[in-house]
Amino acid sequence: MRYDTLVIGAGFSGLAAGIRAAMFGRRVLVLERHYLWGGLNSFYKRGGRLFDTGLHALTNCGQRGPKGTPLGRLLRQLRIPFDTLELLPQRVSEIVLGERRVRFSNDPVQWTSAIAELFPNDADRFTTLHAELAAADLDRVGAPDRSARKLLTERLGDGPLVDFLLMPTAYYSSAREGDLDWDQFVMLYQAIFCEGMAQPRGGIRPLLKLFVDRLIEVGGELRRKAPVVRILVERDRACGVELEDGQIIAADHVLSSAGWPATMALAGPAWSVQHVDTRDRTRITVLETISVLDTPCERIAGPRPLDCSTVFFADTERFAFKTPEDLVDPHHGVISIPQNFGTPSDWVGHEPILRVTLFAHPDKWHQLPSAEYTQNKRAASDAALALTARLYSDPRPHEVFRDVFTPRTITKYTGHTGGAIYGGPRKWRDGTTPIENLVLIGADQGMSGIVGAGLSGIAMANRHVLGARREIPS
């Protein structure tokens, strides 16, 4: 059995790469270890209910519409009509830093005036910066590894305003600690504050279905429950894979979304020893607690209504995020309330859901003995809900069901080393590896989020499978 292109992983990067290659006549097989597709952005059934993982919101979806935005470009490349996403815009979201709070929606004017109100002395400098960021051309990538914190501090001074800009962008993209790469910051700033956030109607499943259906429509194949155990390499060139059941599949190109350490490990210990080192240790991973409630969040009585679509919080004076020393860091995280996207009529017949994500230690969860695992999961999710109660209102009396996933769960279902959700700190922007025709796609190639993952798969398929060596001159 021979394919032009094998794709490891049916997440958004793998599906997008597979669609592109198949669209132009390549024989494509996408291999997924799990029995469901989606990778980091997937869904599962527990207690008779379906839950989404990953996706809190789709960024890049606001006022500007699809034209010229990364989301628009992604959909165009895959020929998926924008309207089929049925996006429900966020109502309002909040950034909480200690005692300070800023609210924003999909209206950039409202965002800039909210910042100006909270930081009157910095209003002019911020307005100038916002205009520059909004107009920045994302195709013009500058020098790598420029610290966003450093550049923002030069522009705005060293104060909490810098933290307000860094926190949401870092939470949605960063594999570094308390900082991110400047280009990545600009991309995320536009994605969140200029273009805005939305939730596809019905959550992750219909969105994934669009991608999977498109793959099949253009002639690609998808095989689930097919874990790759080895990437076959001959004379430094990838020539296929071996599956868990012993089957060998030959191919001219192998595109891997498994992440750098896992991909090298699949190629064999010699590659792994030579090319993976301590720099590739995953730093960012999460624990998420999902509560099903008997009352919509915004109607729960308490000091502040839980009326936000998304909350980015740091329960500290300044934002100085680091890898948690403990199992979880109860001071930094994200609250997501799907029903606060769109209007209440969009959610008729749906049980209210509250999701709280805390940053977690990559290794400690993996090392926990089974006996302590369940109990620690419970304790961490209790802490997440206690914090929610302190910041807003207490959801606990209204809880009818709870499920929690940890870095260990993420590793089990995605194969990403250490439960990495944004890849490792090192990025391979051109996708090439020391092995010819083995190409990296997804978070370790350099882009994150659903839109970033999709664009990563597209760009790498265009370049390495379809032979589009460079972008077209104007």
Added chain:
Amino acid sequence: MTRDEIVIAIKDIIQQIAPDEDLSSLDKGVRLRDQIELDSMDFLDIVMELRKLYGVQVPEADYKELATLEGCANYLESHLADKELHCASNA
């Protein structure tokens, strides 16, 4: 294909790539990207569709010839003279 058919073929490909664009009033002599939202990735798709549908290989050095519909007709005339027009949407 005649020159007019080449223009139809190109417009049909663009409509596939950018279904939300109105192509009815395109000026043949004006750069496509000045009239509709067409970025470099979309442009690449026009070239790849030409290869898929008509077997025409446009070398990178010649991409600039395809900037306008008029340019497309000039450049592709000899390449597509013996090819039949068929629509990307049916391919």
